[in-house]
Amino acid sequence: MHTTKYTITFVLILSAAVALLLTGFREGTKDLAKAGEEIFNKRAILKTISSELGSEVSDLSAEQVEEIFNTKIDQKVLNMSGDVLDKAAVVKAGYKGGRAIDVEIAKEKKKPEAQRILPMFVYNGDKEKLYIVSVIGTGLWDIIWGNVAIRSDKSTIVGVSFDHAGETPGLGAEIKDNPKYPAMFAGKKIYDDSGTYISITSRKGGAVDPDHDVDGLSGATVTADGVTEMMKRGLKYYEAYLAEN
Numbered sequence: 001m002h003t004t005k006y007t008i009t010f011v012l013i014l015s016a017a018v019a020l021l022l023t024g025f026r027e028g029t030k031d032l033a034k035a036g037e038e039i040f041n042k043r044a045i046l047k048t049i050s051s052e053l054g055s056e057v058s059d060l061s062a063e064q065v066e067e068i069f070n071t072k073i074d075q076k077v078l079n080m081s082g083d084v085l086d087k088a089a090v091v092k093a094g095y096k097g098g099r100a101i102d103v104e105i106a107k108e109k110k111k112p113e114a115q116r117i118l119p120m121f122v123y124n125g126d127k128e129k130l131y132i133v134s135v136i137g138t139g140l141w142d143i144i145w146g147n148v149a150i151r152s153d154k155s156t157i158v159g160v161s162f163d164h165a166g167e168t169p170g171l172g173a174e175i176k177d178n179p180k181y182p183a184m185f186a187g188k189k190i191y192d193d194s195g196t197y198i199s200i201t202s203r204k205g206g207a208v209d210p211d212h213d214v215d216g217l218s219g220a221t222v223t224a225d226g227v228t229e230m231m232k233r234g235l236k237y238y239e240a241y242l243a244e245n
Contacts, residue, residue, distance in 0.1 A: 038101060042069055045101075045121055045132055047161040048149035051186070052125055074122040075100035080114055082240025093117050105136045106143060118237055128152040133238045137230025140222040142166040144175065148185075148235065154242045155191040157200070159183075162227070172223030184214035190235055197239065199232040 039062045046068060047057045053068070060068075077085045077100050087098035095102040100119035108116040121132040129152050136145040142165035149158035160182045162175040174181055188200050189211040198212045202224040207213035216224040 039065055041101060042066075044161050044163065045147050048132055048147050048159040049123055049125075049130055051159060052123070052130065069101075072124050074124065076120045076122065077103060078118040078120055078238070078241050080116055080118070080237065082238070082242075082244065084241075085117060090117065103134075105134050105145060109136050109143070116237075120238065120241070123149070130158055131238075131242060133235065135230045135234025137226045137234065139164055139167045139175075139226045140172050140220070141168070144172075144223065144226050144230065146175075146227075146230070148231070150190070150242070155189050157185050157188045157190070160185045164223075167223050168220070171220040172217065174217055174220065175223060175227060181214075181217065188212060188214065197236065199235055200228070202227045202231075 042065050043057050043060070046053065046060075046065065050057055057065070077090045077098075079085055085093075090098040090103070094107070095104075100121055103117060103119040105119070108118075119134050123130040123132060131150045131152075131154070133148050133150065134145070135148060136143060138144065144162065144164045144167065146160055146162040148160050150156065151158055162182055164173060164176060167173040167175065169177070184207075185200060190197065190199055192198050192211070201209070201213050202216050203213045204216040204221050204224065206215050
């Protein structure tokens with residue numbers, strides 16, 4: 001029969017060995033996991049321009065997604081004044097890769113507003129440039145976020161894609177799970193005919209203004225209001241850059 005000391009020593013050695021193996025596995029797959037996350041984020045960005053690509057982004061292979069980004073997308077990182085930052089400035093802000101795709105908007109949300117940086121993706125289409133911007137806000141339970149593609153008139157929305165950290169399935173989670181909800185944003189206008197900034201409202205009870213409203217979410221008013229707030233605030237952040245480019 002083994003002594004208590006022997007048993008404890010054996011358990012400690014075994015635990016240490018397992019911990020070492022798990023650490024090695026995590027480190028060994030870190031680059032692979034990062035690459036997978038990057039493809040996921042790129043798909044979400046391209047989803048906003050599915051109508052321009054002529055195919056569902058979910059049908060594209062990882063190689064096709066990368067090809068579009070490498071040949072059609074210009075990545076820019078902006079400060080809150082609308083100035084384009086160079087790679088060194090983005091790295092200094094905490095993003096080793098120095099590209100727009102490396103910028104974490106959830107991390108930026110925690111900074112004082114004046115210190116934040118903004119990712120932007122410019123799609124160089126055959127007919128026009130499309131500007132894809134990122135927005136983030138708060139839903140009922142946690143953060144919500146999205147990408148918004150804007151036409152070269154700087155007002156008309158091409159498409160959007162939304163996601164969330166913990167909204168209720170069948171209710172607030174519909175911003176992502178129900179394709180009819182993001183589809184309503186296509187064709188809406190950020191500015192009115194006089195050039196006044198309006199943005200888009202996800203309106204409880206149904207859209208009233210055909211240019212600036214979409215239907216709200218039944219049973220998920222807080223999440224819908226969160227979408228309205230993040231669109232109104234988040235799109236405004238890019239106004240300085242879009243006005244000059």
